[in-house]
Amino acid sequence: MEPSAIFKTLIQKHSSEIGDCSAFVSSTQSISYKKLETFSSGLELFLRKNKVSSQSPVLIFLPQSVELALLASALIYSGVPALITPTGIKAHEVDQLLADYPFSALITSEEFKDKLKKSARFQDNVMNIEIERTKFSFYKLTDEIKTSVDFSWLLMTSGSTGKSKIVMMSALNLQERTLGEIDLFEIRPQSKILNVLPFSHDIGFNQLLTSIYTGSTLEIFTKRLPVEFANRMIEGGFDGVSSMPQIWNNFIQIAKKLNFKIAHACYITVSGGSLPVEKLVELREIFINAKIFKTYGQTETFRSLAEVEQDFFVKNSCGKIIAGVDLLLVNENDQVCLTGESGQLLHFGTGTMSGYWMDQELTDIKMKPFGEIKIPVVRTGDYFIRTEDGRYQYEGRKDDMIKHAGRRFFLSEIETCIRSSNLVKDVFLIHVPESNINSLGKDKILSFVIVKDDVTDAPSLLKIYCTSMLETFKVPDEFIVCSAFPMTSSFKVDGPALLKLGRLSGNK
Numbered sequence: 001m002e003p004s005a006i007f008k009t010l011i012q013k014h015s016s017e018i019g020d021c022s023a024f025v026s027s028t029q030s031i032s033y034k035k036l037e038t039f040s041s042g043l044e045l046f047l048r049k050n051k052v053s054s055q056s057p058v059l060i061f062l063p064q065s066v067e068l069a070l071l072a073s074a075l076i077y078s079g080v081p082a083l084i085t086p087t088g089i090k091a092h093e094v095d096q097l098l099a100d101y102p103f104s105a106l107i108t109s110e111e112f113k114d115k116l117k118k119s120a121r122f123q124d125n126v127m128n129i130e131i132e133r134t135k136f137s138f139y140k141l142t143d144e145i146k147t148s149v150d151f152s153w154l155l156m157t158s159g160s161t162g163k164s165k166i167v168m169m170s171a172l173n174l175q176e177r178t179l180g181e182i183d184l185f186e187i188r189p190q191s192k193i194l195n196v197l198p199f200s201h202d203i204g205f206n207q208l209l210t211s212i213y214t215g216s217t218l219e220i221f222t223k224r225l226p227v228e229f230a231n232r233m234i235e236g237g238f239d240g241v242s243s244m245p246q247i248w249n250n251f252i253q254i255a256k257k258l259n260f261k262i263a264h265a266c267y268i269t270v271s272g273g274s275l276p277v278e279k280l281v282e283l284r285e286i287f288i289n290a291k292i293f294k295t296y297g298q299t300e301t302f303r304s305l306a307e308v309e310q311d312f313f314v315k316n317s318c319g320k321i322i323a324g325v326d327l328l329l330v331n332e333n334d335q336v337c338l339t340g341e342s343g344q345l346l347h348f349g350t351g352t353m354s355g356y357w358m359d360q361e362l363t364d365i366k367m368k369p370f371g372e373i374k375i376p377v378v379r380t381g382d383y384f385i386r387t388e389d390g391r392y393q394y395e396g397r398k399d400d401m402i403k404h405a406g407r408r409f410f411l412s413e414i415e416t417c418i419r420s421s422n423l424v425k426d427v428f429l430i431h432v433p434e435s436n437i438n439s440l441g442k443d444k445i446l447s448f449v450i451v452k453d454d455v456t457d458a459p460s461l462l463k464i465y466c467t468s469m470l471e472t473f474k475v476p477d478e479f480i481v482c483s484a485f486p487m488t489s490s491f492k493v494d495g496p497a498l499l500k501l502g503r504l505s506g507n508k
Helices: 003-018 033-049 066-078 091-100 171-185 202-214 226-235 245-258 277-286 360-366 411-419 458-469 495-504
Strands: 022-025 030-032 058-061 082-084 105-109 125-131 134-140 153-157 165-169 192-195 217-220 240-243 267-270 291-298 302-308 325-330 342-349 377-386 392-397 401-404 407-410 424-432 444-451 478-481
Touching: 003 033, 003 066, 003 171, 003 202, 022 033, 022 066, 022 202, 030 033, 030 066, 033 066, 058 066, 058 091, 066 082, 066 202, 066 217, 153 202, 165 171, 171 202, 171 291, 171 302, 192 202, 202 217, 226 245, 240 245, 245 277, 245 424, 267 277, 277 291, 302 325, 325 377, 360 377, 392 407, 392 411, 407 411, 411 424, 411 444, 411 458, 424 495, 444 458, 444 495, 458 478
Parallel strands: 022 217, 058 082, 058 105, 082 153, 192 217, 192 240, 240 267, 267 291, 444 478
Antiparallel strands: 022 030, 105 134, 125 134, 153 165, 291 302, 325 342, 342 377, 377 392, 401 407, 424 444
8 A cells, every 4th residue: 555545544443443432632622533534524625626735735723632643644634744833833933944955735724824924915804713612714825736755744943053944744654654653662553642642743743643654542642831731640540651751751750749650651751851850750650550661753754763661771882873874973984883883863664754845955964865875864963982782872963073172072072971960950061153243252161050959059069070070171161050942843842042141140
């Protein structure tokens, strides 16, 4: 079967065999597989009538919800690629997306539409889409777009640079990512998956794909307060949940204060960042029966590596290769590294993107061919060492390799040291190069920290600790205490916002 038809066929199958079972639920809503198939087939006919096809990307500007899950699934069913705007995106940023990219249509709500400017690209409203009790508006913007690139969905990523890019994924890519998730976490038909990350994020989106592929139930949890997430964990009734370090950090603090354990979950994952070993151990103490996974990957590749809990104590390990993925480490001369040598991680096979939409120059850089290998490759920009037993130990990002005091090294080495001090809950490092004109002075390493509750005079203590553990030129110039780190819409630390705090801070 062609990959482009697999999700449509499976939704039809689920509708026939388990039609009354829930595909998507929330605390107040439930949508069955029969309703999903009925809505999807109706939307497919409408899209064809209005010349929206596989060559016609759609922009979705809607909040995370059961309705969004239904709409996104119907577009996948119809073979129409779409981009879901990130959570927290501003109206002017949506306007800019519409100006910069040739979307064929915009799907939004009346409330969200009114926030947008009266763009010349808007035509009369073609259709009001009503799902449950909420109405959405469909606006035709352009006719069918001809492209030579095969893609079935779009995801926005800022990566480590902060500059937004739109990743293209083929139908085969979507299927491979889904099968990898099912195999890794042993997801079965009629499992219940708890979704806490938005569908604009690759982890949240893959949960959506996994649920409709297997015929399981996806619960969309949209509450954002840490205590609300903790309460949902206690209530139970789900098999697995994937979340990010910041969310798990907050959850652990609440669990320790309330002293509760969770026995019902089969698996949890820490994705989109790293948790210190002591935090992973605390998660194990809370989730007494669940398998705990730490995964590594990029939006451009999805998951590349996974580590199970027995390996958490291996220094800087991101685990072993996920089934279906091919990885190589290469040095600066593009030569394959031997075991124990440091090199950039190259990702082949399962999960590899088709490229960046409307940015061939950046695609050529990120997907520069390697040797005689003909299949697509993604150059991750992350550096690892492969051990004798096949584990990949993280060293740092190419973007995080700095030149300071005449030496080159990774900021991650300093981060690991600071975390080992047992004084901080979290740390984020920024190097301000000499060429950067700023009020902080020349060539500085700034360490932003969130300290543990019982720690006082953290800057002085951290300075002493780092001086005892690191070479002198690696000791941060300033330690800046924060109550929390500002986050981007993709749940990553907002470096530029932290740098502004550094300029203003007198706490050093």
